[in-house]
Amino acid sequence: xxxxxxxxxxxxxxxxxxxxxxxxxxxxxxxxxxxxxxxxxxxxxxxxxxxxxxxxxxxxxxxxxxxxxxxxxxxxxxxxxxxxxxxxxxxxxxxxxxxxxxxxxxxxxxxxxxxxxxxxxxxxxxxxxxxxxxxxxxxxxxxxxxxxxxxxxxxxxxxxxxxxxxxxxxxxxxxxxxxxxxxxxxxxxxxxxxxxxxxxxxxxxxxxxxxxxxxxxxxxxxxxxxxxxxxxxxxxxxxxxxxxxxxxxxxxxxxxxxxxxxxxxxxxxxxxxxxxxxxxxxxxxxxx
Amino acid sequence: xxxxxxxxxxxxxxxxxxxxxxxxxxxxxxxxxxxxxxxxxxxxxxxxxxxxxxxxxxxxxxxxxxxxxxxxxxxxxxxxxxxxxxxxxxxxx
Numbered sequence: 510x511x512x513x514x515x516x517x518x519x520x521x522x523x524x525x526x527x528x529x530x531x532x533x534x535x536x537x538x539x540x541x542x543x544x545x546x547x548x549x550x551x552x553x554x555x556x557x558x559x560x561x562x563x564x565x566x567x568x569x570x571x572x573x574x575x576x577x578x579x580x581x582x583x584x585x586x587x588x589x590x591x592x593x594x595x596x597x598x599x600x601x602x603x604x605x606x607x608x609x610x611x612x613x614x615x616x617x618x619x620x621x622x623x624x625x626x627x628x629x630x631x632x633x634x635x636x637x638x639x640x641x642x643x644x645x646x647x648x649x650x651x652x653x654x655x656x657x658x659x660x661x662x663x664x665x666x667x668x669x670x671x672x673x674x675x676x677x678x679x680x681x682x683x684x685x686x687x688x689x690x691x692x693x694x695x696x697x698x699x700x701x702x703x704x705x706x707x708x709x710x711x712x713x714x715x716x717x718x719x720x721x722x723x724x725x726x727x728x729x730x731x732x733x734x735x736x737x738x739x740x741x742x743x744x745x746x747x748x749x750x751x752x753x754x755x756x757x758x759x760x761x762x763x764x765x766x767x768x769x770x771x772x773x774x775x776x777x778x779x780x781x782x783x784x785x786x787x788x789x790x791x792x793x794x795x796x797x
Numbered sequence: 798x799x800x801x802x803x804x805x806x807x808x809x810x811x812x813x814x815x816x817x818x819x820x821x822x823x824x825x826x827x828x829x830x831x832x833x834x835x836x837x838x839x840x841x842x843x844x845x846x847x848x849x850x851x852x853x854x855x856x857x858x859x860x861x862x863x864x865x866x867x868x869x870x871x872x873x874x875x876x877x878x879x880x881x882x883x884x885x886x887x888x889x890x
Binding site for chain 2: 511512514515519523527530590591614615649650
């Protein structure tokens with residue numbers, strides 16, 4: 510069995526090779542990409558006496574971004590090379606942003622067709638990110654990564670919804686310790702990608718965007734221990750009126766699929782709705 | 798003099814935290830570990846050396862004749878597995 514860090518780097522290289530073959534642009538983010546770019550200088554610095562060496566980031570999977578119109582073709586290409594779909598885009602979270610692929614030898618890959626916190630139209634946002642991208646070696650294979658400023662923003666957006674799971678450390682390292690010029694560059698990318706609300710949530714400036722539609726969602730997501738109900742209400746507040754039915758249907762299907770998986774077989778619609786009623790009743794009781 | 802080799806462009810290479818070297822032909826693998834003499838022979842081969850046997854012999858402090866057959870066999874195996882790529886115009890002799 511491969512050591513986890515090797516399995517992750519090989520997964521990055523494998524999906525890049527498959528994407529290259531299929532003519533699909535992917536952008537590698539998080540995990541070893543951070544060590545190879547944003548943390549590269551600090552990781553290579555000699556350790557001063559009395560201080561501890563900076564450790565490499567620990568990853569359990571590989572993360573890539575792809576344009577939403579290329580997500581389907583990428584999944585099909587990956588399947589042709591022995592990868593299996595573990596979670597489809599609408600099975601993981603209410604954002605419906607990522608699908609997870611598994612491989613017998615390599616680490617899981619999360620394919621993101623958009624990134625939560627970026628509110629610009631996903632295809633246009635990806636085009637902006639890809640325009641500033643460059644190739645760096647991951648497992649000695651040239652992989653495409655976003656610009657450092659864009660990558661810093663993406664990591665901060667992720668941190669905004671995982672503050673109690675390593676997010677605070679990322680904010681401290683990627684924002685608090687950043688120079689004024691680096692912070693200004695991140696804010697500029699956030700403006701272009703319409704990601705200012707989630708960025709504000711990450712860097713504790715959320716009250717400055719209280720007027721925004723997505724304020725309630727990011728206010729909920731940044732709170733440690735936030736509930737499913739708070740997340741749903743945040744998504745509903747962030748949605749435009751025509752998007753609300755989609756959010757509700759996604760929520761119901763998400764719960765049904767979770768029930769399917771817990772049971773190991775398909776749950777009927779009536780039973781699923783009954784389960785949902787029980788879930789809602791339990792939530793209501795718990796808030797009294 | 799042995800043939801000269803290079804790192805194939807479609808090979809992933811990574812070293813684990815404990816120093817073990819892993820390689821994987823892309824995109825499908827399989828991944829494999831290169832340990833001990835295999836690692837040394839592979840490292841010398843992908844350095845582009847034209848004196849692979851001599852350099853490996855020096856690393857292990859043995860006479861080149863004593864290991865030449867084993868090194869050549871390892872190079873053939875690496876080549877078949879896609880772990881090294883013979884440089885164009887190189888003679889195998």
